[in-house]
Amino acid sequence: MLRKTVYFALITSLFAQLALAQDAAQKGYQIAEQRKNKDIGWVSTESENRMILRDAQGKQVVRQLRTKALEVADDGDKSLTIFDQPADVSGTAFLTFSHVHQPDEQWLYMPALRRVKRISSNNKSGAFMGSEFAYEDLSSFELAKFNFTWLRDETLNGQQAFVVQAVPTDRYSGYTSMISWIDQAEYRVLKTEYYDRKGALLKTATMTDYQLHQDKFWRAHRIDMVNHQTGKSTTLSIDSIRFDTGLTDADFNKNSLKRAR
Amino acid sequence: MKLGALYLAILAGLSVGAKAQGCAEEVRYGPIKDGENLWRIAYNHRPDDRPMQEWTQTIYAANPAAFSSDSHTSLQIGAVLIIPDQPCQTTSVAQKDPLPEPIDRVSTTKPGSLVAEDALQSRSAESATTSASMGSTIQTTTNNTVLPDLPPLPPIPTAAEQSGTRWSVKGELGIEARWFAENNAYQDQSDTGLAVYGQVAAYLPWNNERDGIALTLFGRGDSEDARRSHWDVREFKYFHVGDGWEVHAGIDKVFWGQTESLHLVDVINQTDLVEHPDTEDKLGQPMVRVSSIGDWGLLDVFVMPYFRERTFAGQDGRLRLPVPINTDDDALYESDDHDTHIDYAIRWSHMVGDLEFALSAFDGTSREPMLVADPTNIGQLRPFYTQMRQYGLEGVYLSGDWIWKLEAIRREGEMFDDFHAVVAGFEYTFYGVTDSGMDVGWLMEYQYDSRDQQASVLGQNDVFVGARLAFNDIDSSEILTGWVQDLDDSNSYTYVLEASTRLSAHWTLGVDIWLFNAEQQMDPLYFIRKDDFIQIDFTFHF
Numbered sequence: 069m070l071r072k073t074v075y076f077a078l079i080t081s082l083f084a085q086l087a088l089a090q091d092a093a094q095k096g097y098q099i100a101e102q103r104k105n106k107d108i109g110w111v112s113t114e115s116e117n118r119m120i121l122r123d124a125q126g127k128q129v130v131r132q133l134r135t136k137a138l139e140v141a142d143d144g145d146k147s148l149t150i151f152d153q154p155a156d157v158s159g160t161a162f163l164t165f166s167h168v169h170q171p172d173e174q175w176l177y178m179p180a181l182r183r184v185k186r187i188s189s190n191n192k193s194g195a196f197m198g199s200e201f202a203y204e205d206l207s208s209f210e211l212a213k214f215n216f217t218w219l220r221d222e223t224l225n226g227q228q229a230f231v232v233q234a235v236p237t238d239r240y241s242g243y244t245s246m247i248s249w250i251d252q253a254e255y256r257v258l259k260t261e262y263y264d265r266k267g268a269l270l271k272t273a274t275m276t277d278y279q280l281h282q283d284k285f286w287r288a289h290r291i292d293m294v295n296h297q298t299g300k301s302t303t304l305s306i307d308s309i310r311f312d313t314g315l316t317d318a319d320f321n322k323n324s325l326k327r328a329r
Numbered sequence: 330m331k332l333g334a335l336y337l338a339i340l341a342g343l344s345v346g347a348k349a350q351g352c353a354e355e356v357r358y359g360p361i362k363d364g365e366n367l368w369r370i371a372y373n374h375r376p377d378d379r380p381m382q383e384w385t386q387t388i389y390a391a392n393p394a395a396f397s398s399d400s401h402t403s404l405q406i407g408a409v410l411i412i413p414d415q416p417c418q419t420t421s422v423a424q425k426d427p428l429p430e431p432i433d434r435v436s437t438t439k440p441g442s443l444v445a446e447d448a449l450q451s452r453s454a455e456s457a458t459t460s461a462s463m464g465s466t467i468q469t470t471t472n473n474t475v476l477p478d479l480p481p482l483p484p485i486p487t488a489a490e491q492s493g494t495r496w497s498v499k500g501e502l503g504i505e506a507r508w509f510a511e512n513n514a515y516q517d518q519s520d521t522g523l524a525v526y527g528q529v530a531a532y533l534p535w536n537n538e539r540d541g542i543a544l545t546l547f548g549r550g551d552s553e554d555a556r557r558s559h560w561d562v563r564e565f566k567y568f569h570v571g572d573g574w575e576v577h578a579g580i581d582k583v584f585w586g587q588t589e590s591l592h593l594v595d596v597i598n599q600t601d602l603v604e605h606p607d608t609e610d611k612l613g614q615p616m617v618r619v620s621s622i623g624d625w626g627l628l629d630v631f632v633m634p635y636f637r638e639r640t641f642a643g644q645d646g647r648l649r650l651p652v653p654i655n656t657d658d659d660a661l662y663e664s665d666d667h668d669t670h671i672d673y674a675i676r677w678s679h680m681v682g683d684l685e686f687a688l689s690a691f692d693g694t695s696r697e698p699m700l701v702a703d704p705t706n707i708g709q710l711r712p713f714y715t716q717m718r719q720y721g722l723e724g725v726y727l728s729g730d731w732i733w734k735l736e737a738i739r740r741e742g743e744m745f746d747d748f749h750a751v752v753a754g755f756e757y758t759f760y761g762v763t764d765s766g767m768d769v770g771w772l773m774e775y776q777y778d779s780r781d782q783q784a785s786v787l788g789q790n791d792v793f794v795g796a797r798l799a800f801n802d803i804d805s806s807e808i809l810t811g812w813v814q815d816l817d818d819s820n821s822y823t824y825v826l827e828a829s830t831r832l833s834a835h836w837t838l839g840v841d842i843w844l845f846n847a848e849q850q851m852d853p854l855y856f857i858r859k860d861d862f863i864q865i866d867f868t869f870h871f
Contacts, residue, residue, distance in 0.1 A: 120482060121803040124360055124407060129803045129834065130483055155870030156837045157805065158499055181609060182584040186685055190730050194760040194768055195801040242761065268394045269411070276479065292479050296409050297394050298765055299360045300803075307485045322678075323575060323622050327568070329497065329532050329543075 089217075096216030096232045103255040104211055110285050113137045115309040119199050124299030129154065131197065138315050143168055145208040146320040150328045151197070160197075161328035163320060166208040171238070174203070177325045184322055193242025200271060200293040200302040202242055205262075213237055219247065224259060228252040243270070254278075256286045264297075271295050282311050359409035367401050374412045388412060394764070405764070495538065500529035503868035509647055510844075514859040517645045523552040528563070539570045545613075549604070554646030556656070557603045563613045574621040580613035583631075585676060585689060587725045587734045590774045590793035590813060591752045594721035594736045596691050597631060597674060603640040606648055606843060606857075607825075612637045626679030636668040636694045638712060647860045654710045655703045661713040662694065663744055670694050670716075683728065689721040695742070715744040732756045734774070750778040754793070761801075770797040772811065781817075787853055790816045795825075806830040820848040832867075839866045 119131040132153035138146040144166025151160045159179035166172045171189035178185065192204035214234035222231050229249040236243055244267050249259040257275055264270040275288035287306060294301040318324065358370060371385045388410060389401055395408035507522040526549040534541035548560035566579030583597040597614055604610035615635040621628050638660050642649035664670040672693020679686060698712035717740050724735040732755060739749040754774030762769050772795040776788035795811025808828045815821035824844040831837050841864040847854035 118482070118485070122480070123803050127803060128483075129831075154831065154834050155499065155501075156831060156868070158870070182582050183586075184584075186725050186727065186732070188727055188730065188732055188758060191758065191760055191768075194758075195766045198801045198803055198805050264394065266393050268392070270394075274479070290479070290482070296357070296411075299407065299409060300765075301480075303480070303482060305482055318573060318622075321622050322627055323620055327538070327570070327575075329495070329534075 092218045093216065095218035096234075097211070099218060099230045099232050099250060099255070100211055100214070100216045100234070103250060103257070104209060106255045107209075107285060109139070110282070111139050111312045112315040113309055113311050114313045114315070116307045118303075118305045118307060119197070119201075120303040120305070121199050122301045131157075131199075136315055136319060138317070138320055140166075144172065144210055146317075147208075148320055148325065148328065157197075159329055161325055163322070163325040164207070165320075166210065168210045168212045171240070172203075172207055175322065175325055177328060182326070184325060190240045192238070192240055199304075200295045200300055201304065204236075204241060204243075205273070205293070214246075221252075222249065224249045224251075227258065229258060254286055256288070269296055281309065285311070356412045357409055358412055360407045361395070361404055361410065362406065365404070367404050370410060370412075407764070496531075496533045498529065498531045499871065500527065501868050501870045502527045503866050505864060505866040507647075507862050507864045509859075510861040510863070511859040513647070514856075515649070515651055518647050519553050519645070522554070522647070524557065525550050530564070540568065542567050551646075554603070554643045556641065556643030557646055559603065559640065561601065561612055563611075565613070573623055574619065577616075577618045577620075580615050581618065582611055582613060583616075583618065583629075585687070585721065585723065586736055587723045588736045588752045588754065588774055589734070589756070589772055590754070590795070590811065591736070591776050591788050593738050593750055593752055594687075594689060594723055596696055596719055596721075597633070599637040599639055599696050601640050603642055603646070605841075612640070626677055629674075629676045631672075631674040631676075633672040633674070633693065634669065636670060636672070636714070638668070638714075639696065639698055641712075647862070648857050650700070650710070650856050652708065652710050654700065654712065655706055656712065658703075658705065658711070660698065661701065661704075661711055663713075663715045663742075664694065668694075676721075678723070683726060685725045687721070687723040689719075689723070691717070691719040691721070693717070695740075699745070715742050717742040717745075730757055730759075732758075746780070748779045750776075750780075750788075752776045752788070756797075758797075766801045768797075768799040768801060770799075771795075772797065776813075788813070792816060804831040815852075818847075818849060818852065820846060821852050821854055822846050823854065835869050835871065837868045837870065839868070840864070841866075 113136070115135050115137075117133050117135055119133065120128060121131065122128045130153065131151060134150045134152065136148045140146055146166070147162075147164045149162045149164075151157045159177075161177040161179075163175045163177070164172060165174075172192070174187040174189065174191075176185045176187050177183070192207070193202050195201070196203050196206055214236055217233045217235075219231045219233050222229050229251050232248050232250055234246045234248065236246070242264065243262050244265055245263045247261045247263075248257050250257055256278055259275065260273045261269060262271040262273070271293055273291055273293045275291050277289040278286050279289055280286055287309060289306040289309075291304045292301065293304070356374065358374065361370075367385055367389065371388050374388075385401060389396065391411050391413050392408070395405055395410055397403040397405050503526050505524045505526065507524075509518075509520045509522075513520065526547070528545065528547045530543070530545040532541065532543050543564050543566055545562070545564035546560065547563050549558060551557035562580050564579075564581055566577050566581045568575060568577045584592075585595045585597065586592045592608070597616070598611035599614065600608045601610040601612050602608060614633060614637060616631050616633045619630045638656060641654045641656055644653050659667070662668070662670070670693060672691070674689065674691040674693070676687055676689035678688075693716065695715050695717040698714050700710040701713045703709040703711040719741075720739045722735070722737045724733075726733040733753075734755065735751070735753040737749065737751045737753075739747070741747045752774055754772065756770050756772050758768055758770035760768050772793070774793040776791040776793065778786045778789040780786045781789040791813050793811055793813045795809065798808040798810075800806040806829070808826065810826040811824075813823045813825075823846075824842070826842040827839070828841075829837060829839045842862075843864075844861045845854050845857050847858045849855060
């Protein structure tokens, strides 16, 4: 009798937990979906950026780059990134087609050889131009790339935030999980913690200097990525950004990559 | 079943989340310096009277990445330790209830003291007037986490603002030194060489970069070899971009190919061989190129009205044949049009999923000369350029961590036996192999040439094995090293190491090591067997 009761209790508690877990997953997905929906319709952007790389010894180098991005309906976005500084990498360019259901496609243009090289989509965990940003950190945010779980609500810098865990669905991801603080008013990501394949805290990104563009689109003009395991950090800043600049598919192909200067 | 999986996934995910919660009031310590040990650090951070044995184990368990092995003594220099306030592994929240409770993180952090959030950040912020600029955003409400202070950004360069008209002048100036390890094989050669080189590239676009002019000039002065002192117009062209098509007219440079150890298919530009034995330096080629792109791929059509002769080392230079090559007089040609023969080429490339391929055809003057007895100077050689047709195939296929590469050509002509050649292989990359995030790529390629009976060919049955190390440091340090071994002759091989790093925002350093070995007189490597060299170059980029 007693055993039966214990058994029954276990079963009910298991189901209760399952239901709760489902709720958390659903809530997590809804928050992510809201975040995604808030950022639909920007069409295209052109921005001037800097990447400030710092190593553990405090040495610092500034990379100057330009990014053109094109929104693609029902798939990941397209982007073209051209490096201007340091002078020895000037003209190096990346063309990226992000995808929702298949791996991203990526090409690198090396100006000295005039060579376009396809890059493995499995390099997503690799460092982007020596920075603390992995290729996957710069890929467009797509719901199908993660399983979401709402963890809790929290106040961050005085802003009410959802704390949502995202587990990458791609086995080539360098992360086991990412935990993001998303502000409840505008669904902007304020901070993300990245956990490595061993489950240890690897990096933290903090997004600041949020500015509103076109009355609709919030952009963090400063993202600081700190690697806790190496002591290195990278700041990615948007120094200027223009929306809906008339870019089309034709600005994102191998010919435009080869023309990039 | 699906629910079960979901449940597991959430539990698994939760252990990570819970870890973060359990360690909420953690302190970070590091980076670890030489001579520090876990026991000492644990002792200095011990809360109350926790047993040291248990406490060191707690810190050890919370920092799996900071130790190189299962031993407590394997603490790695440079690691940053998370010192939890309680054992992270046994978070009661995670075990009692799989669903995380809404917990507000309680932070005892005060503005200016950044220890709890991020010790690293504070280090980099030291130089700044800490929290003076960002201080206003930090709040001290009890149930509120705060973001760390951020280091100040350097001022925005003015170039970033003048993006409207994108004209530019860029370039580089460098000095190069070469040491040859063995005594010269031929008279007049020296064991060292010094050279200065420079390149300047101007780019003048208009009409929103739909039209433009590009000019790139290159020059070198060499202390030993007068032939290596030369200059060239690498690029001087006008371009126009239409809808789905573009035209480039003038002197230009075009690369075809996918493999790393040999560029078989690449026939548009002549090799500037005197520059470097890697054959990757090219002379500017006069041409009109029309390119169109669509769902069906990318099609390039080339018309080349003028031919460029290959450069060769002179009498005083290393890396040459025993007999001088006469390039002072005009080269010999199969075509009566000599260097004004009009060459044509076409290349179609396309992409299907993870496969990219290209088919190409070239009809015109061979870029690769035959060396024949000089009709006017006894004892010298003269380049003889035949007519040829070349059909090329290129492929690259991405499969997991593998990149498979292929280049194949068939060459036909009246003056030589038709032949084909193939180079095929793979690149396999391990990303972030070290804590500092270094990428290591392994390369292996097989080279075949059907002219295997004529010894004048390199890569007729050879294997290339190499590695590419990208350190991913802020100086973009890289090493590419490889070995080309002739499978028919164990004594015939080439070893290459190319390393580069950035010294400052404008200066880079490059080191090249090339070793050649051959014992058969018929082997083309035999002529340069004594030309093993180390090259160091400093380049200023502007």
